Amino acid sequence: PLIKELFGLTELEEMLRRRLGLRRVIIVTGDADQSEWVKKEMGRAGARLLREEARPGQVVAVAGGTTVAAVAEMMAPSPQLKETTFVPARGGLGEAVELEANYIASLMAKKTGGSYRLMHVPDQLSEETYRTVIREPHIREVLELLKTARIAVHGIGGAMEMAARRKSSPELLRHLRETDAVGEAFGYYFNRRGEIVHKMKTVGIQLDDLQRMERIISVAGGASKADAIAAFCAVACRDTLITDEGAARAILASE
Numbered sequence: 001p002l003i004k005e006l007f008g009l010t011e012l013e014e015m016l017r018r019r020l021g022l023r024r025v026i027i028v029t030g031d032a033d034q035s036e037w038v039k040k041e042m043g044r045a046g047a048r049l050l051r052e053e054a055r056p057g058q059v060v061a062v063a064g065g066t067t068v069a070a071v072a073e074m075m076a077p078s079p080q081l082k083e084t085t086f087v088p089a090r091g092g093l094g095e096a097v098e099l100e101a102n103y104i105a106s107l108m109a110k111k112t113g114g115s116y117r118l119m120h121v122p123d124q125l126s127e128e129t130y131r132t133v134i135r136e137p138h139i140r141e142v143l144e145l146l147k148t149a150r151i152a153v154h155g156i157g158g159a160m161e162m163a164a165r166r167k168s169s170p171e172l173l174r175h176l177r178e179t180d181a182v183g184e185a186f187g188y189y190f191n192r193r194g195e196i197v198h199k200m201k202t203v204g205i206q207l208d209d210l211q212r213m214e215r216i217i218s219v220a221g222g223a224s225k226a227d228a229i230a231a232f233c234a235v236a237c238r239d240t241l242i243t244d245e246g247a248a249r250a251i252l253a254s255e
């Protein structure tokens with residue numbers, strides 16, 4: 001707490017909380033764009049929060065990406081989380097396996113002693129395949145479990161960065177450029193005003209599902225993600241944001 005005071009972080013947290021209309025904001029020192037270590041610190045803050053917020057028998061929905069992976073890496077065996085089931089928030093989104101929600105959910109379970117479920121679904125489904133897949137008993141079971149999730153922990157990415165990471169088609173890249181997409185979370189792409197400009201067809205948590213949850217823990221930092229974080233918070237996150245000083249100052253400095 002003392003270090004936060006020295007750097008004025010407590011004040012920044014309160015300013016950002018009000019600006020974005022959130023319940024709680026946690027800011028770590030530094031800028032993840034500048035140093036990998038800052039992402040680890042966001043991971044540490046996320047892991048601590050998950051431990052503090054844990055309730056017996058809860059389900060935690062887990063999204064993919066390097067920041068949520070950092071949260072998983074920082075988790076440790078804990079009696080509070082031993083009775084938690086970690087469930088991937090969505091099926092594959094066409095990324096490297098270590099960045100997939102499936103893998104990260106299993107890592108959280110392994111680190112804490114909790115349990116996990118997997119959702120083996122391909123990404124970018126056609127309408128027909130999608131309808132078939134969600135009728136599969138195994139998938140249905142995981143989707144039912146997801147509906148009972150108490151907490152969601154997820155990342156937020158830059159729209160163009162995420163589209164590139166997913167090797168999206170030139171058409172989609174063009175569409176995102178034309179619609180001024182700035183951010184992405186849960187397979188939804190947003191413009192600066194927080195309007196959804198594109199949505200990927202994958203199985204799992206939809207934005208509306210977040211309403212039912214007790215806690216939504218958004219973890220994202222780096223000054224380059226300022227617009228993405230602000231856009232997502234304009235629509236969906238009303239709860240907890242874990243970010244870094246770089247992103248916080250950039251959001252507060254923008255109009």
Ligand code: F6P
Pocket residue numbers: 063064065066067068093095154155156157158162184185186187
């Ligand atoms: O692809 C999964 C995902 O959670 C996206 O929804 C999000 O934009 C991204 O990962 C964040 O990734 P990173 O933390 O690596 O920037």
